[in-house]
Amino acid sequence: MIVFSILAIGAAILSLCAVTQSLYIFVVQTRKLDRIGEELKSLANQLEDSSRRRIEFQDKLANLDREVSAWNLVILADRHDFPKWTITCLPNLFVKSNTDSNHALVWQFVLQFIPETFEYKELDSFCRGEIVRIRMGERASNYVNKLAHRVEGARKSTPYVSRKAFAGTLNQAMNEFELYLRQQGDSNFAELVGKKRKEFFLAELSNPSWS
């Protein structure tokens, strides 16, 4: 009997050790993420006026690739209030949740190109509305996957810092997506993408705050 008493008490002590360890991990990981967020914010402020800011910021993010997941980078950007231009440098702006595959973080630019017939719901917004958390059905998910693939490639590869050049790059990417949809026989979706693309580009052209 004494052996089982000792074993039970030992198990309770092990449980307490596990609590201590989990508290330690919680504090260390939270601090580590906050430190990375502060470093990135500080770097973003330093690079604000640099013509190579996108390239240099992306280089820094590439080094963090293994340490911080794409989802957590968006959370950091939101928590530390990163400047708007840094949001478009993040490695992934279409991130599916790893706890629920119906949820995803999506760049708000992409949302306007999702047809109304696809079911999706905006649940939350991050980074002053630049990124939105949505819940979507399978059809919407497949469509956004294809759309995001085109936009993400263009967004990440452009080194230009001016809003004008950036809008031109996105316009080009959406034009390619429109052509892709036409080739696939989705002329209705292609029409919608074309219409929204023109609206977006005209709105950008008429924006007086262009640099």
Place this chain on the structure above:
Amino acid sequence: MNRFANFGVSFLIVILIPLIPIGLEWWLAGQITDRSLTITAAIYSVSTGTSSRYGFFLILTVVISIIFAACFGYILAIQTPPSHCREASFATIFCMSFIHGLERFRVHVLLRQPFQPLFKS
């Protein structure tokens, strides 16, 4: 659902609902037997370990689970619980709830991940 609602639902479903059997026993019988406590501690600790992201916790909780499973077998066979087994079971259940709650808090409140719904539309 916002992040606190996600955490609340997750806490209710993942942490509190598995404890309903001993809660019901306490409510209906006025006390919880040592057998129920030890088997709950054994299953609850290993289920916490398997849902954890850390291998260290899995190993630790498997060891804890084996110990309580052995205690459960001993109580069944001898009908006399080892001393302090009751307190140790309570402490273990509480510690596992705390560990799991902390992980859920980090995932749902700090990292704003949604809680996986039971039934998807």
